[in-house]
Amino acid sequence: MSDNILEMRHITKTFPGVRALSDVNFAVRRGEIHCLVGENGAGKSTLMKVLSGLYPHSDFEGEIIFNGKKKEFNGIHDSEEAGIGIIYQELALVPDMTVYENIMLGHEIRRGMTIDVQEMIHKAEELLRRVRLSINPSAKVKDLGIGKQQLVVIAKVLSRNVSLLILDEPTAALNEDDCDNLLNILRILKTQGVTSIMISHKLKEVLSIAETITVLRDGQTICTLDRQKDEVTEQILIKHMVGRSIENIYPPRTSTHAEEAVLEVKDWSAYDAKLGRKVLNNVNFHVCKGEIVGLSGLVGSGRTELARSLFGNPDGYIVSGDMVFKGKKQRFTHPRHAIRSGLAYATEDRKRNGLILIKSIQENISLANLQGVSKNGVINEELDKQNALNFVNSLSIKTPSISQLVMNLSGGNQQKVSVAKWLFVGPEMLIFDEPTRGIDVGAKYEIYTIMNDLVAKGMSILMISSELPEILGMSDRIYVVANGTITGELDAKSATQEAVMRLATQY
Amino acid sequence: MNELMTVLKKNVREYGMYIALAAIIAVFTILSHGVFISSRNIANLLNQTGYIAVLAVGMTLVIVIRHIDLSVGFLSGFLGAIAAISLTQWHWPVWLSILFVLGLGICAGLLTALPVAGLGIPAFVASLAGWLIYRGALMLVTAATGTIIIPNESFNALGNGYIPDLFASNSFLPGIHKTTLVLGLIATIVFIFGQIADRKRKMQYKFEVLSTGLFVAKLVFMAIILGFISWILAGYNGMSWTVVIMLAVVLVYDFITRRTVIGRHIYAVGGNPEAAELSGISVRNITFTVFGSMGFLAALSGILFAARLKSATPQAGTLFEMDAIAAAYIGGVSASGGIGSISGSLIGALVYMSLMNGMNLLGTDISLQYVIRGLVLLLAVIFDVITRKRKL
The missing domain is CATH 3.40.50.300 (P-loop containing nucleotide triphosphate hydrolases)
Incomplete structure (x- = not known):
């Protein structure tokens, strides 16, 4: 058996009237970039919320094994402690605060009664270097472009010593340049020993970065594809995601327009x-x-x-x-x-x-x-x-x-x-x-x-x-x-x- | 029985207020050995509720569009004094001074809205300025005379008078106000038919509805409540003009909020002002409308209060705005905007005023009264937040 950083076994999570996840199995190898794909409502975000402890362990069935140990998370704090960092779609930054204040938010370095600004800026600079972002740590977050803000969020999560990074549609709001940049950062983090799970709708991006791809549909694991063993194309992924094959992504148009x-x-x-x-x-x-x-x-x-x-x-x-x-x-x-x-x-x-x-x-x-x-x-x-x-x-x-x-x-x-x-x-x-x-x-x-x-x-x-x-x-x-x-x-x-x-x- | 429990659980927020009101009435009735539920006290309670309920209705809409209006308490006191002055010093006829004061109220409301809608100044600040200004204005106009006694009987009837009994008779049910009973009966019938029509329409569009058994039970229950209230009122002097005015305001505003274009626009602006603006709704105009209506209702409240006291005092209107805000929140309006009903704020006002009335009956110390009122408000809002969360 290979070295798995994370295994989620037989996860079942129900909401009143809906079974959001049913008997989902999900394993992530240490050091890989693993993509999670599926239609909206397939259960991707729910699965990540289970993992992060947002839904306490008494709220679902199944078990989570992280770093070889069975874990029972009762809140985001627990999973963060264990070394799991999550980045949600909506950027959790305070626009009117500076970059370093945002990065260190909730983990401020103190010297006696006061905040040690110098030390915090120093630490922030170090983290910004890890995500290849050369900006002034004292700049206000609201003055940064959305692509840079996304990297600041990653730096913030990295400050918590994470070994597993989860990104929920990180590129949804980014333009192509920023997307490419973000994907590069994930590759760099991989060399630094960080495992990543990325949820994405953009299949091109998934194919360019993922080593393993897990497809969810209707709250169930459909398949886990290993890029080294299995042939994976956009068409194949779409087929697994929707359960039918869509020949054309764009329906043909028969009408023609007027000149007026x-x-x-x-x-x-x-x-x-x-x-x-x-x-x-x-x-x-x-x-x-x-x-x-x-x-x-x-x-x-x-x-x-x-x-x-x-x-x-x-x-x-x-x-x-x-x-x-x-x-x-x-x-x-x-x-x-x-x-x-x-x-x-x-x-x-x-x-x-x-x-x-x-x-x-x-x-x-x-x-x-x-x-x-x-x-x-x-x-x-x-x-x-x-x-x-x-x-x-x-x-x-x-x-x-x-x-x-x-x-x-x-x-x-x-x-x-x-x-x-x-x-x-x-x-x-x-x-x-x-x-x-x-x-x-x-x-x-x-x-x-x-x-x-x-x-x-x-x-x-x-x-x-x-x-x-x-x-x-x-x-x-x-x-x-x-x-x-x-x-x-x-x-x-x-x-x-x-x-x-x-x-x-x-x- | 099972369905009853799920329905109760699902709508615990809406029914919670009714249950709370029933519980308060029951507790005070027991503690006061029945005095609380007596015809005389209930009539008194409803007359007290009038001027706060009217304010709470307006405040609900202000809070729905994510604003607040602190000025309405002293505005109401000030306009009450203007009414008194126009009657006693300028010798205007009652109808003219009432129209004049209502008009002034609308202007005052629009004035509050001006910096809010025009410059984006927070309503809290804009209306705090109004609070100070109207307080000063009230002191100014009553400075020379002190309390102004209003000798006009027909004006004072608005706060103290009762509707005449058209079917007065000494042989049939003596001492009972028959017109009130008839009105109660009509209200019950209209209510039942309205509910049946509503249910039919909902079923036609596949909305979830109560099962027939539970629906009939609900109708019977409501009919009994309506009948009981009219019976109690009929046992004293019948329906007061204050109650008539309060109910008219509630019915009109309830209709506006639920059935008209402007009502939809108000709730849309509250739910998401940006989306509303981009859907072609003028957020500015809605803000003016809602504050204008608030000013109008503040004037009405001032008239009711002056009529009830048969005078205008330099202290009139003190803390009315806070009572109205508390009533609106107890009635389930949401501070984040877009949610809150007129019927809810009426119940909120009733809950709040029942507490005051009941504690006064029991002779509770005034300092303790404030503490209890604060705790009830807090509980109501906590309950509201928790039940809302669970729904999501």
Whole structure:
């Protein structure tokens, strides 16, 4: 038997009414990089929460053997003590504190009654070196890019002397450069004797880094693949994850678009008075009726700023330039004007500013168009429910009823609620910011199919995406944004990932 | 029986308040040897609850959109004094001074909202400024005269009067207010039919509903409660105008929050202001609306309180805002926004005022009363947080 740092045996964890994990076996060899993949809701995060002690050992069945000893963790503190460090999707940093304060948070070095700042900075520098991050430890975290923040989190976890590092979708919010960098750091940490478990939806990244891959589906271990023995490709992984093989990741499109432009933007610039800088500079582009236009660019390039400045400018940028929407010159001053004119915007972060998580599916779907289900300001409950039900059926949103709170839905189903909300407005154009972020392969395919149906009916979509394959697979035309301006326009048929990347890094 | 337990467990938060209210009533009834539940005391209790419940309704919406309004206590006192002055010194007719004061209330609310919605100043600070200003204003307008006695009978009826008995009769049920009984009966019938229609609609859309047996049991239970309350009220002078006004406010606001576009918008802004803004809702306008309504209700509360005391005093309104906030929290409003019901805040106000009323009856020392009120508030919020966590 090989040397396993971790073995989880026969883990079964049930929530009221749901069996989240059933008899899962999971083993990790010492010193390897092990990836855990599966659709949303497959049980990956639950399994890691069991391991971290977030669910105390009395709450589940099965046993955990770490470093050859049976462990019973009763909280994160216990697992941390044993040498397990977890990094969650949401970065647990205090933005207004400095890098070193964040790294040493909760483990401050004291000298007598006071904090030994010098020693802490020294220790932080050492940890930052381990993750190859050359920044001033006294810089504020909020001034760092998200990629660097991610590395600070890793440094923070390393300060606890971990031998097993768990990363829950660490690259979800990162651009490609930062992703590559992060993966490199994991390889370097491996040489320093740190074992890593990484949960990820990005299969390319999994294939580039993993030595072993475990696939979970519906709370069960489907298989564990050893890269040295087994042949592993993206297709094979997807097949294991969804239990069926998806031949094409992108559904074929049959419709063609018109030549007539629905949106035309000329010399569009925006100045952010709060940041004191131009976020958009002379942007020119157009979108035709029935067309999917991809808007690509690195995080922070100005993609989302462009969308928001067109959609009623909720951030209060000082805007100049022309926007012609449906043949009329427009300058929306509130999202409601944009919505009324037929422009919709599905935000990039549906949990933060897209949906009202504590409200029901029904209430979320009609939120942007309550006039459609009311008369004289009084809501017709019947109509509202029927409408929600229609969308639940037509978009196949998986839920026991429309009274279900949105926070209880999976990522893919939440995204469908968001789509339903905007479809009910009946827009002529939808700006779709990161349509498939954080949702699984099966749900992605469904979202793509919905998008194709919409453009076939004459709607136009401006799709903002960080995923290059998605941009290439779904768009008719592609615009690339860098540094607040459009650096190039490509035809999707002839474009390559490299060509897009070149434009995106052009300054 | 099994279903009853699961339903109770599932909705422990909502039912918890009713159970707490029932427990408080039972305890005080026993300790006071039945005086607490007497017709006279219940009528008195409801009249006391009126001016706090009205404030609590407004405060609930303010808290739902993640703000707070500390100014409403002294605003209510100040506007009560304005009503008294307009009646006694300017000799305005009652209707005019009431309309005037309600209008002033709305303006005051909008004024509080101005720095909040316009500049993003925390409502705590903006309304603390209002608290100081209205306190000063109240002292100023009552400085010359001291307490202003209001001699106007029809104004004072709002706080002390009872609805006339249209079916007065000395032979049938003497000493019982028949109109109150009839109103109670009508309310019960409307309630039952409303519930049945609601259940039908829910079943049509595959919502979870109670089994028929339990549903009937619930209806019978509620009918008995409504009947009992109207019987008790009918045993004294019947329904007071304060109770009529309080119920009207509760019903109107309950309708607005649950059935109208503006209600949905308010809860959306509370649940996620950014998402609401990007869904085309003007967070600014909603903030103005909610604070405007709060000012309106503060004015109404001031009128009710002045009418009840038949005078305006320099101390009127002291700590009303805290009572209203406590009632709203006991009623289950969530400080993180987006959650809280009007019916909940009515029950919260009843729980809070029952405590005060009951302890006064028993002659509990005032210092101990404050401690107990604080503990009950704390317990209610702890209970709320725990039950909410378990649901997730």
